[in-house]
Amino acid sequence: MSENGTWHAAAALSEIKENEPLGVEIAGQHVALYRVGENFYATGNICTHAEALLSDGMLDGCEIECPLHMGRFDIRTGEALTSPVEVDIAVYPVRVVGDRLEVCLPE
Numbered sequence: 131m132s133e134n135g136t137w138h139a140a141a142a143l144s145e146i147k148e149n150e151p152l153g154v155e156i157a158g159q160h161v162a163l164y165r166v167g168e169n170f171y172a173t174g175n176i177c178t179h180a181e182a183l184l185s186d187g188m189l190d191g192c193e194i195e196c197p198l199h200m201g202r203f204d205i206r207t208g209e210a211l212t213s214p215v216e217v218d219i220a221v222y223p224v225r226v227v228g229d230r231l232e233v234c235l236p237e
């Protein structure tokens with residue numbers, strides 16, 4: 131447990147491939163995991179515009195493009211970048227523990 135949430139094992143590092151977002155369900159929440167170089171990121175996986183899964187979208191640098199209407203989010207900040215998305219996506223802290231990635235989800 132941390133100040134703002136609880137750490138959960140999310141995936142083995144080897145499962146999270148560059149340019150291939152990985153959708154996982156952790157404690158009932160849909161989370162998308164990303165690898166950009168040596169860095170890892172986690173966001174909510176359900177687009178804030180409709181119901182599409184961002185893990186089915188295209189990762190371009192640190193921007194994820196929704197597969198349904200091509201709205202984009204910055205995976206580092208969750209900021210909604212391009213129409214039609216207007217509401218930011220949640221971002222979650224991540225940490226590497228051994229060969230696994232952990233994600234801190236709010237209570």
Ligand code: FES
Nearest residue numbers: 177179196199201
């Ligand atoms: S559902 Fe993602 S942009 Fe519309």
